[in-house]
Amino acid sequence: MPEEEILFKTTDKQIDESKQGAVYQPESSKASNENGKRFYIESYGCQMNFADSEVVASILQENGFSAAANYDTADLILINTCAIRENAEQRVRNRLRQFNRVKREKPEMLVGVLGCMAERLKSKFLEQEKLVDIVVGPDAYRDLPKLVEEADAGQKAVNVLLSREETYSEINPVRLNSNGVSAFVSITRGCDNMCSFCVVPFTRGRERSRDPQSIVKEATELFERGFKEITLLGQNVDSYLWYGGGAKKDFDKQTQDVKDAAVHFADLLEMVAKISPKLRVRFSTSNPRDMVDDVLHMIAKYDNICNYIHLPVQSGNSNVLERMNRGHNREWYLDLVGRIRKIIPDCGLSTDIITGFCDETEEEHQDTLSLMKEVGYDMAYTFFYSERPGTMAERKFEDNIPLATKKRRLQEVIDIQKINSEQSNIRELGKTFEVLIEGVSKKSDQELYGRNTKNQVIVFPREDYQKGDYVMVKVETCTSATLIGKVIKA
Ligand code: 5AD
Ligand code: SF4
Numbered sequence: 010m011p012e013e014e015i016l017f018k019t020t021d022k023q024i025d026e027s028k029q030g031a032v033y034q035p036e037s038s039k040a041s042n043e044n045g046k047r048f049y050i051e052s053y054g055c056q057m058n059f060a061d062s063e064v065v066a067s068i069l070q071e072n073g074f075s076a077a078a079n080y081d082t083a084d085l086i087l088i089n090t091c092a093i094r095e096n097a098e099q100r101v102r103n104r105l106r107q108f109n110r111v112k113r114e115k116p117e118m119l120v121g122v123l124g125c126m127a128e129r130l131k132s133k134f135l136e137q138e139k140l141v142d143i144v145v146g147p148d149a150y151r152d153l154p155k156l157v158e159e160a161d162a163g164q165k166a167v168n169v170l171l172s173r174e175e176t177y178s179e180i181n182p183v184r185l186n187s188n189g190v191s192a193f194v195s196i197t198r199g200c201d202n203m204c205s206f207c208v209v210p211f212t213r214g215r216e217r218s219r220d221p222q223s224i225v226k227e228a229t230e231l232f233e234r235g236f237k238e239i240t241l242l243g244q245n246v247d248s249y250l251w252y253g254g255g256a257k258k259d260f261d262k263q264t265q266d267v268k269d270a271a272v273h274f275a276d277l278l279e280m281v282a283k284i285s286p287k288l289r290v291r292f293s294t295s296n297p298r299d300m301v302d303d304v305l306h307m308i309a310k311y312d313n314i315c316n317y318i319h320l321p322v323q324s325g326n327s328n329v330l331e332r333m334n335r336g337h338n339r340e341w342y343l344d345l346v347g348r349i350r351k352i353i354p355d356c357g358l359s360t361d362i363i364t365g366f367c368d369e370t371e372e373e374h375q376d377t378l379s380l381m382k383e384v385g386y387d388m389a390y391t392f393f394y395s396e397r398p399g400t401m402a403e404r405k406f407e408d409n410i411p412l413a414t415k416k417r418r419l420q421e422v423i424d425i426q427k428i429n430s431e432q433s434n435i436r437e438l439g440k441t442f443e444v445l446i447e448g449v450s451k452k453s454d455q456e457l458y459g460r461n462t463k464n465q466v467i468v469f470p471r472e473d474y475q476k477g478d479y480v481m482v483k484v485e486t487c488t489s490a491t492l493i494g495k496v497i498k499a
């Protein structure tokens with residue numbers, strides 16, 4: 010785990026840049042148009058990136074490629090990259106150097122870089138760094154087979170065009186490294202929020218929503234294949250809006266009939282929840298500025314929409330939030346948390362926090378600590394500020410907080426969250442939760458683990474239960490990261 014990024018509670022459901030190796034291991038069936046080329050794909054960054062790699066695997070499979078179990082047996086190595094912080098990029102460069110050592114022995118092998126770092130650096134990857142043969146941005150994955158042909162022919166293979174329409178809507182993603190129980194389904198791409206610290210609007214382009222029918226179809230097929238949990242993914246799920254494919258900015262100009270028929274995020278949640286009461290629905294990420302009470306009421310209405318919201322605050326100080334261009338202030342955020350607590354009484358809450366943003370004073374930092382205490386998050390993803398080229402903050406403000414101060418503040422944030430997480434788990438002692446079993450515990454093969462509706466991990470004795478079962482588990486003890494209990498039989 011990188012030193013400045015501490016995840017409380019191990020979870021593969023949030024950003025974890027150290028995660029890698031979503032290696033495509035499909036069933037043995039061969040594509041009828043097999044071209045003899047084998048690919049290997051590795052993913053870094055957020056859930057969106059992992060979901061995109063599943064789209065890429067599907068596109069390659071459709072075009073006759075098959076999977077290699079290891080990178081050194083592949084003809085094509087792909088690395089799906091993240092640009093959110095400098096150290097995320099550094100990790101990718103180190104990995105590319107490793108791949109290049111293999112390439113020296115095997116010059117016909119191609120290395121391709123996908124995702125946010127590809128979009129940010131564009132053809133610089135080919136020209137300056139000379140580390141790769143193919144560069145593909147997040148909206149150009151359909152072009153990958155053609156780019157491979159071009160690279161094979163010794164040409165420069167770059168497509169970093171961003172699109173206003175691409176949602177890969179009808180592509181059926183290949184489920185990589187799946188536990189067969191939970192799957193991610195993309196509902197929006199891109200982001201229009203322009204938080205001043207964030208590179209995403211530049212790497213993933215304008216926000217667009219995916220046709221709800223294709224979302225419901227994908228989720229239904231997953232359920233029919235035995236999946237029990239769907240996480241709807243988007244940079245800002247609350248701004249999901251579908252009214253027939255038009256741009257969001259034109260919605261106000263539509264007729265009343267079109268407006269009435271539009272699908273907002275709360276409607277989409279209901280459509281997916283109705284597939285089956287045995288299908289759990291989760292979503293990520295919520296942006297406080299766009300979250301509306303309709304969504305909260307919908308969560309409360311359906312038992313299978315999980316009572317868990319990841320609601321990044323970034324800072325507890327309104328002036329910092331203003332500089333971050335977050336579109337919400339401290340009071341507004343706390344008011345929203347109050348409404349969540351009222352409408353969904355036992356709702357899991359997690360957040361993202363950045364320490365040491367430009368000009369952050371000690372008092373402003375203290376406001377973050379006090380907000381964390383006030384909200385009592387179950388979990389927090391914490392980072393120190395890393396300036397990204399091209400962002401609004403890079404152009405407008407000086408990155409003037411010394412690294413040591415950023416790190417010290419981060420540690421203070423982590424210390425508070427440790428207490429919050431412990432208290433959150435202690436509150437659950439003696440309670441009984443419905444748990445969806447995800448697999449065998451890493452620590453002991455005699456134990457299983459799963460999650461409750463609040464996204465808390467619960468470990469319990471294996472007995473005869475199986476992955477994918479729902480069981481009622483009474484919490485008996487806990488560590489700061491995990492609840493430990495026993496199945497209660499009906
Ligand atoms: N520096 C540090 N953290 C960042 N994040 C986004 N951009 C930066 C940056 N430049 C964090 C935010 C966001 C999460 C995905 O990553 O907290 O919510
Ligand atoms: Fe995901 Fe953002 Fe990293 Fe892109 S830059 S992979 S959107 S976290």
